Amino acid sequence: MKPKKADQSGWILASASPRRREILKRLGLQFRVEPSHIPEPPRKSRETASDYAVRIAHLKASEIASRHDSGLVIGVDTIVVLGSMILGKPENQAEARSMLQRLSGRWHEVISGICLIDCDLERTRSSYGISRVHFRRLSPEDIAWYLQTGEHHDKAGAYGVQGYASLLIDRIEGCYFNIVGFPIVVFQQLCRQSGIDLLRELKSR
Numbered sequence: 001m002k003p004k005k006a007d008q009s010g011w012i013l014a015s016a017s018p019r020r021r022e023i024l025k026r027l028g029l030q031f032r033v034e035p036s037h038i039p040e041p042p043r044k045s046r047e048t049a050s051d052y053a054v055r056i057a058h059l060k061a062s063e064i065a066s067r068h069d070s071g072l073v074i075g076v077d078t079i080v081v082l083g084s085m086i087l088g089k090p091e092n093q094a095e096a097r098s099m100l101q102r103l104s105g106r107w108h109e110v111i112s113g114i115c116l117i118d119c120d121l122e123r124t125r126s127s128y129g130i131s132r133v134h135f136r137r138l139s140p141e142d143i144a145w146y147l148q149t150g151e152h153h154d155k156a157g158a159y160g161v162q163g164y165a166s167l168l169i170d171r172i173e174g175c176y177f178n179i180v181g182f183p184i185v186v187f188q189q190l191c192r193q194s195g196i197d198l199l200r201e202l203k204s205r
Helices: 018-027 049-065 093-103 140-149 177-181 186-194 198-203
Strands: 011-013 031-033 073-084 085-087 107-118 121-136 168-174
Touching: 018 107, 018 177, 049 073, 049 107, 085 093, 093 140, 107 177, 121 177, 121 186, 140 168, 168 198, 177 186, 186 198
Parallel strands: 011 031, 011 073
Antiparallel strands: 073 085, 073 107, 107 121, 121 168
């Protein structure tokens, strides 16, 4: 099948995340933002963390795609997983402190589920990226310092790798952008599966 050239004005990001917007802008992709506002359902019994992240990404993309007859909708959901436990966005500082204490001196996984819906063809492609992150051993003073930066607000796992938390992390394995919240390589793979040559499109801009 000959790769089709997407109308880049038809790209829609179903997320209000400033970090995802920045990553796509740096790629040179032209898109508009239509944030999904669906409530995230709880994890199903025996559902893997990766399946859960993909399911949420699909729900986000589907909500926005249902409003359009054309365009390419991107839905993404990023979760932090410690063992079998998913660490979501902390509701308060006490919960954020507890999460950072758990992450201290340990490896954890960051999983970003991503869904691409071609509204014209009513075709959906989904996948996920996994990266591993290791926190150095944190002292109570380290944690108190980080919390006072306020960076933990609205962050899965109570930290943002691209900010002050970079001082708390000593090793990562896998895609850095996946940890920030957008798995670029997986996105490219989904585009290729959908017949979109993303590299050629970006080079032509």
